[in-house]
Amino acid sequence: MSVRYDYREDDRVFPYPRELLLRLYHTMLKIRMFEEKIIEVYPVQDMRCPVHLYIGQEAVAAGVCVNLNKEDYIFSTHRNHGHCIAKGSDFRLMMAEFYGKKTGYCKGKGGSMHMVDPENGILGTSAIVGGGIPIAVGTALASTLMRDGRVSVAFFGDGASEEGTFFESLNFAVLKRLPVVFVCENNFYATNSPISQRQPDPDIVKRVEGYGMPCVQVDGNNVLSVYEEAKKAVERARAGRGPSFIECRTYRWRGHVGPEEDFEKGCRPKEELDEWMKRCPLKNFEDFIVNNRCITREGIEKMKEELAVELDDAIAYGRSAPEPREEEVFDDVYCEE
Amino acid sequence: MSVRYDYREDDRVFPYPRELLLRLYHTMLKIRMFEEKIIEVYPVQDMRCPVHLYIGQEAVAAGVCVNLNKEDYIFSTHRNHGHCIAKGSDFRLMMAEFYGKKTGYCKGKGGSMHMVDPENGILGTSAIVGGGIPIAVGTALASTLMRDGRVSVAFFGDGASEEGTFFESLNFAVLKRLPVVFVCENNFYATNSPISQRQPDPDIVKRVEGYGMPCVQVDGNNVLSVYEEAKKAVERARAGRGPSFIECRTYRWRGHVGPEEDFEKGCRPKEELDEWMKRCPLKNFEDFIVNNRCITREGIEKMKEELAVELDDAIAYGRSAPEPREEEVFDDVYCEE
Amino acid sequence: MPWTKVYLDKEEFERAKEIASKGLRGLTYREAIREALAVMLERDERVFVMGEGIDDPGGTFGTTLDLHKRFGPHRVFDIPIAENGMTGVAIGAAIAGMKPVFVHMRVDFLPMSMDQIINHAAKWYYMFGGRVSVPLVVRSIIGRGWGSAAQHSQSLQALFVHIPGLKVVMPTTPYDAKGLLIASIEDKNPVIFIEHRWLFEQIGYVPEGFYTVPIGKGIVRKEGEDVTVVAVSFMVYEAMKAARRLEGEGIGVEVVDLRTLKPLDREIIFNSLKKTGRLVIADTGHRMCGISSEVCAEVTEGALPFLRAPIRRVTLPDTPTPASHVLEKAYYPDSDSIIRAIKEVIEYDKYR
């Protein structure tokens, strides 16, 4: 039940440039270690905002975003750390935001659920389920109107695929052939509700097929599968051939919110988690690239050490960054420029 | 291009009891003549509410509702006259409501867009596009919980199929296997917007197929086709086997609102209307039942005369019915029982 | 100043035109709206207009008529009936640098898009620390009469006034309709722009080309010494009618047209109240937690000493709208209701 890359070995591995494989791995590792760092520091209770960890789903963010340019737009949700990191956001500014600091991405106004990083194409993330999907369609509309060649990606969960706005977004995107890619991360839960209590069929892709755009379901724990499908979708969008939909089947390891495990609380069966942990997107891909001599174990250790330093630095930065002043609570209600 | 019944002649006509065919015809005729009566009286400007006429779509209401019991629920829209008549509502009380009178179905509070007739399973109609669809799912849920064996039908337009609530409703109905039938009357327009400006593909049924319930597209101007599909769907719902979706392709003859034609205003091509008028659901079915000796032309004339009298009576009743008193404006805000 | 004038009818405007030394151009409110859109579509290529049926032969009561022909279907286009999703689309376009105008035939359809308006458009700029603004205009129309009934006759401005981050504009005259719509499109923030169908035929002076009327400023439509009527949208006309009729009885009514409900022009209300000491508020919306409530609250907090009599509110009752014309008549306030309210507040301290 582990993620299988081997079937690709003969004909597909070597076409991938080594840099690509390393970049994918590095991105996943960054995300994983970032989240683990939060798990480490959170109990101190000085990071005073809800955090929704992405551990287990790293292959999706990494496999999609590697296809994007800096100017391309992504939209994400409450569970946005992975997407932002994959798109290029800065650890320091993220942590500063999570610590509610003035130098954070949102000057301390957003917290972990609301990330913004316009330089990297992140114009905001919405913690309202389904909220970001039509907005991504809107930036795609803008790109069409302005002919700026950008692609928009909407990341969202299986839960979000139940909101009416999702279907409204699909309809309009196909109608206007907009350059948008819909990436549904089906991790089979919305908070603690299993998908079986919310949808008659866990194959979300089936309900999208009728819209007349390319639709595919992929192993969301296999970064190369995600990469392949996202590449096609992004190229298609970039070429003006309209939207695509990708359902990535994956799994979140930690509780819905906060750094804890949730299976002890009875939120889901331990065995289910165990099965999915065997399919760890990071570990399996690590073995794969090592076995294929893209990198040595030592090289990987080196990467980890570097990232560990970076993350310690980011935490230190976030903790020591200046607090906003109380009066600033009244700033930024309106844009007065 | 006229509606074709003849292919059915050999093997299918005679299975239908004569009463059924006459009932279908009678219902369609009632609707047609009711609407024509409104066209006649509306210019006097004493029927002071917006009217959305159903002429051209009669086969849908008739073909569906003949399968329903009095206790079964239907939900409809701004364009509800046909559905209410087919479900058994009274001309007099309808007209009284349209004239804003105290004895109208809603005591003059609803007007033509808001019909209610609980005795005939009409618990209200919503003029908010898409508004009635989830409500029909809700009555179906109640029927399941109370095990009352009732079936709910949601009538709505192609425009309503663009609202997110439509998909939310489909998902929940399938999830819970609710006894509801979704009847989408695709008349290719929402107000004056052609479907091509709103949906990438005029086959609405395609976007519903993925939900895992029976889905069908029928000629909505052929009352027997509608009848057949609705029968299956209603039986299925009644048997506890869950929802179905029926797309009826049809056409509205008059303007979106009011009694006038709209092609002169440039709302749509005259030729398109002409083509659809040739496919008149009433006229073609009339020829069919006459040709098959269910009824004579004289019998039909007789029916028409009777209905004309009834309608004159209903108009007279509506016009002379008492006005509500001004103070009643404050009644019925809350139910105080 | 001809643009501060409310012309109660076409004749009045024609008289004013005759008298005016320079020729005044008269435009209806509907034409003024359409002209504002045309001016902005012409001037700024980031502007586009979207809405259900806006390119049809009705053209949103004439306010968008044929604009798609002039500016092309990419800049003025019809959309699916999917208000929440399409509001999200408009927001997305706005944050990516466009300036969308989303047109709704009725304000009653906005509850569909409340999530995108309240949770997204209104909060975006603040939530992201001022990094990304949402220059979006949501035009919508209120009306009354002809049995439109409960779901097609609301006047929901108060819901938007309650939400931080939004601006809410309700112009009364053709001059303001154009100038405020241009200002709203120029504004970097989400603006809920609410028009009244019963104003569409009103004629007034409207200059050609580009000009703005500042958001956040009310205007005194008529001066008076005895009582202030703070009014909104169509109720300004009713207030003017009331004022004219009361002139005959020697009662001086000052009519303040709020024009913008959020941010609220507290100054203009207080200044008028200082003078008259008496206040009537006339709104097109419901009573509880309406703009009339907010004006009362501002006064009790900041101008209580000036108040010589209880305030009277002339609003829709806290009742859904009925269809029957008899009930509609009982339902809607008009100049008579305003006159009754004025008399009450005036008589209050007459006998003290």
Place this chain on the structure above:
Amino acid sequence: MPWTKVYLDKEEFERAKEIASKGLRGLTYREAIREALAVMLERDERVFVMGEGIDDPGGTFGTTLDLHKRFGPHRVFDIPIAENGMTGVAIGAAIAGMKPVFVHMRVDFLPMSMDQIINHAAKWYYMFGGRVSVPLVVRSIIGRGWGSAAQHSQSLQALFVHIPGLKVVMPTTPYDAKGLLIASIEDKNPVIFIEHRWLFEQIGYVPEGFYTVPIGKGIVRKEGEDVTVVAVSFMVYEAMKAARRLEGEGIGVEVVDLRTLKPLDREIIFNSLKKTGRLVIADTGHRMCGISSEVCAEVTEGALPFLRAPIRRVTLPDTPTPASHVLEKAYYPDSDSIIRAIKEVIEYDKYR
């Protein structure tokens, strides 16, 4: 009467319990809510409870915990994340004779279902001439703190108060939470029932079994001579704290807990104001067009002569909610803000 008492902390309740001749049963607010649901599920088979994740191990902050086990998954069930559609479903069930309770974890998700609440539930009974009523309860929760930020910390009661046909209930004590929730379920109309997360741990006297607290009636939580504080939900606790602290300074604060915002209990406000002549209003929501505005308006219309000083409103500012705890602190009003407001109104006429 033990149920009219706000216990500021657990110790206070334990003391009261000791003193009370009859044994008082103490329950937390969260338990009281859950018990109300259980009582009604037991008593009336038409009642059912639906909501996102209500059957999970968290059980909506404990308020629905394990009810699905006791009453079965047909009567207490999880639903898809589709607020507008699911509200329509609840309305449908209600008009067909059921009594649904729709539970939302946060009031911030209700803007999604505004169309079904405003255009359908609120209007159904009126629009159809009183033929079909909508006995629906929409429970939702407000909270504050821990960086929940703009989209997860709103207190949107005013939006519902504005809409005719709805009732809006916001209980403060465990006793009222249970009694008002039962009354809401028994009510034939759509009731928006709003709880405050910071009250969930509050303990108070709660009788067993079935009882109701009337909708539409406020209650005086503490008598006082000098100033009236009309408060809502969690702000009642803050007002009680303020009152206790001001007792030491010889200022008598009367605390009125509105309990129901719509219909509003005008009487209780006026009666208190008659006595004290001074008014502070403390709300959990935003300022403009909020319930604080409405109370001001009622007073200026109907009780102006009793008012000896300007009113002060203690509300959220007209600003979205920030995440940072420093900004949160500046953002949220508390007993200090109430004390400041009280002092302002008291000092106002001290020197006159």
